[in-house]
Amino acid sequence: MSDTIEEMPVLYSYWRSSCSWRVRIALNLKEIPYDIKAVSLIKGGGEQHCNEYREVNPMEQVPSLVIDGHTLIESLSIMNYLEETRPQRPLMPQDCYKRAKVREICEIISSAIQPLQNLIVLIYVGEEKKKEWAQHWIMRGFRAVEKLLSSCAGKYCVGDEITLADCCLVPQVFNARRFHVDLRPFPIILRIDRELENLPAFRAAHPSAQPDCPPEVAK
Numbered sequence: 001m002s003d004t005i006e007e008m009p010v011l012y013s014y015w016r017s018s019c020s021w022r023v024r025i026a027l028n029l030k031e032i033p034y035d036i037k038a039v040s041l042i043k044g045g046g047e048q049h050c051n052e053y054r055e056v057n058p059m060e061q062v063p064s065l066v067i068d069g070h071t072l073i074e075s076l077s078i079m080n081y082l083e084e085t086r087p088q089r090p091l092m093p094q095d096c097y098k099r100a101k102v103r104e105i106c107e108i109i110s111s112a113i114q115p116l117q118n119l120i121v122l123i124y125v126g127e128e129k130k131k132e133w134a135q136h137w138i139m140r141g142f143r144a145v146e147k148l149l150s151s152c153a154g155k156y157c158v159g160d161e162i163t164l165a166d167c168c169l170v171p172q173v174f175n176a177r178r179f180h181v182d183l184r185p186f187p188i189i190l191r192i193d194r195e196l197e198n199l200p201a202f203r204a205a206h207p208s209a210q211p212d213c214p215p216e217v218a219k
């Protein structure tokens with residue numbers, strides 16, 4: 001019997017961060033228990049910028065995951081590590097074409113939509129323009145995602161199994177609602193979001209269920 005005590009993974013997370021949310025969903029789907037270390041992106045100018053956290057994540061962003069004695073950053077990279085090291089409840093299809101579709105959707109959301117609503121970007125854009133800016137980029141990206149889904153979606157984003165694309169989609173739809181994006185032009189996105197939102201792994205990862213969610217927002 002090994003006398004090594006496995007350390008519980010620690011996720012550096014902020015309740016409303018869509019990138020942290022993606023990883024929370026993947027951890028929950030794979031039934032990997034984890035502790036949360038909350039990093040407030042707003043308190044005192046943002047705890048992500050303090051020296052201690054910069055040592056964890058030199059990009060000064062969440063999420064970061066400490067697991068297997070390693071510190072990992074970047075949500076897609078973290079989810080891929082989980083997929084490669086914890087094959088239970090796979091989140092990537094077997095089929096190469098379907099895998100490519102999953103990656104396409106993840107890339108659009110994580111490269112062409114989410115970064116443009118990041119706090120540092122919105123501060124730069126300014127209070128007056130930020131809603132219009134966010135709506136523009138979310139709609140542009142969602143038009144592409146909706147088009148892809150029209151040929152690859154089944155019950156979920158790619159076929160009938162939940163994949164990493166679904167982990168990315170749900171938090172992005174939440175963000176779209178935060179910025180009052182008109183989602184009516186995206187019926188497939190809306191249908192898939194409805195399919196997923198009440199599944200236990202998704203509910204437990206929701207911002208309102210997080211330990212650092214302000215009580216006035218938590219359900």
Ligand SMILES: N[C@@H](CCC(=O)N[C@@H](CS)C(=O)NCC(=O)O)C(=O)O
Binds near residue numbers: 018019115118119
């Ligand atoms: N590419 C990174 C992006 C991470 C990211 O943008 N995190 C946001 C929250 S969702 C953040 O920490 N923002 C801090 C800031 O803007 O100062 C990932 O996928 O992990």
